[in-house]
Every structure is written in structure tokens, then in C-alpha cells.
Amino acid sequence: xTQDRLMQVxxxxxxxxxxxxxxxxxxxxxxxxxxxxxxxxxxxxxELMFEVKVAGVRVVNVPGKRKTFGRxxxxxxxxxxxxxxxxxxxxxxxxxx
Numbered sequence: 764x765t766q767d768r769l770m771q772v773x774x775x776x777x778x779x780x781x782x783x784x785x786x787x788x789x790x791x792x793x794x795x796x797x798x799x800x801x802x803x804x805x806x807x808x809x810e811l812m813f814e815v816k817v818a819g820v821r822v823v824n825v826p827g828k829r830k831t832f833g834r835x836x837x838x839x840x841x842x843x844x845x846x847x848x849x850x851x852x853x854x855x856x857x858x859x860x
Contacts, residue, residue, distance in 0.1 A: 764803075764804055764807060765852075766811070768804070769804065769807055769811050769812075770807040770811075771797065772796055772797055772800045772804050772805055772808040773794050773795075773796055773805070773808050773809070773812065774794070774795040774796055774797060774842075775794070775795045775796075776792065776793065776794055776857050777794060777795050777844055780791075781793075786847070786855075786857075789848070790811075790848065790849045790851075790853065790854065791849070791855070792846075792847050792849070792855055793844060793845070793846055793847075794809075794831055794844070794845050794847060795842060795843070795844060795845075796843050796844070796845045797836070797843065798842065798843050799820075800843065802820040802822060802843070802845075805820050805822070805845045805847065806820050806840065806847075808829070809847050809855075810843040813855045815849055815850070815853040815854070815855060816849065816850035816853050817847055817849060817850065818848045818849060818850045818851075819843055819847075819848040820846070820847055820848070821845070821846040821847050821848075822843060822844070822845050823843070823844045823845075823846070823848075824841065824842075824843055824844075825841065825842050825843065825844055826841050827839035827840050827841045827842070828842070842850070
């Protein structure tokens with residue numbers, strides 16, 4: 764795992780009502796990550812970028828939704844979501860607007 768790879772693993776924070784509630788209540792943060800990212804890579808990337816201690820990582824593969832584009836059926840891309848649990852006393856401040 765090179766530092767260049769770790770800087771690319773986290774794609775974006777996933778902002779929703781559920782993720783905001785988790786951030787306040789359980790010190791968990793949700794990120795969109797690369798489809799081939801491993802739990803260890805995600806852990807090291809969060810520790811590198813935010814300088815916090817990570818207690819655990821859970822990963823979910825989210826299938827793309829089926830949609831119609833005009834008259835043609837289509838499908839959105841699959842993506843991967845990571846729930847990162849921080850150690851006690853740690854916090855990440857995300858500036859999301």
C-alpha cells in the first residue's frame with residue numbers, strides 16, 4: 764500500500780440523514796470508497812487523511828438502481844460504502860454544505 768493508493772481510496776463522504784445520525788450518536792462516519800478497496804486500506808486511508816485512530820471498518824457493496832433514460836432502460840453504477848468506527852475520544856470534522 765503506497766501513500767498514493769491510500770490517498771485515492773476515499774472517494775467522498777456519504778452525506779445522508781442516517782450518516783449524520785451515526786456521526787453524532789456512535790462516532791461512525793460513512794464514506795464512498797473505490798470498488799476494489801479493502802478494509803485495511805480504508806482504515807489506513809482514514810488514519811492518514813484525518814489523523815484519527817480507527818476502531819473498525821464495515822463495508823457494503825451497493826447495487827446500482829435500475830432506471831429508464833427516455834424510453835431506454837438503464838442502470839446506474841454499483842458503488843461501495845464504508846462505515847468507519849472511530850476509537851473513543853476521536854472525531855472527524857467534515858465541512859459539508
